[in-house]
Structure formats: C-alpha cells, structure tokens
Amino acid sequence: LTDVYSSSPALGRYFRSAQVVYFSNESSTVFYQLEFSVPPSTEGFMENTMNPDFIKNVLRQNIYDED
Numbered sequence: 001l002t003d004v005y006s007s008s009p010a011l012g013r014y015f016r017s018a019q020v021v022y023f024s025n026e027s028s029t030v031f032y033q034l035e036f037s038v039p040p041s042t043e044g045f046m047e048n049t050m051n052p053d054f055i056k057n058v059l060r061q062n063i064y065d066e067d
Contacts, residue, residue, distance in 0.1 A: 001032060004062045010049065011058055014038055 001018040005011050014036040022031040038050060048054065 001034070001059070004059055005034065008058050008062075011036070011055065014049075 002015075005015040005018065008015070016035040016037050018032055018034050020030060021033045022029070024030075034055065036050065038045065
C-alpha cells in the first residue's frame, strides 16, 4: 500500500503512511489505516480528492494495472 499511494499522481504528495490495524487469516480480512497530510482547506478538496471512494479507486486501478 505504501508504494501504491506514495507513487500515485493524485495522492502521492499527501500520503504519509499505511499500517495494518487488524488481520485475520480465517476470513482473509485486513483493515488498514491510511494517513494523509492535507493542505489547508481548499474548495472541494476533502469532498473530491480525499473522498473514500476516490482513495479506494486508486488502489483498485493499481490492481487492474498489474493484471
């Protein structure tokens, strides 16, 4: 995850860290905490760039690109 987000053209300059919060072998579930450093409030930044769906789609696109 660190490589994905730190090299992202859209999020790389804001990304700070990723860490595992929870891991389960039984259900193949992993919860991550992503840390971003965001600039002072700019119009639409939090609603668009830091939108959870946008952040998930950066990871999803990386997975598709590797296939």
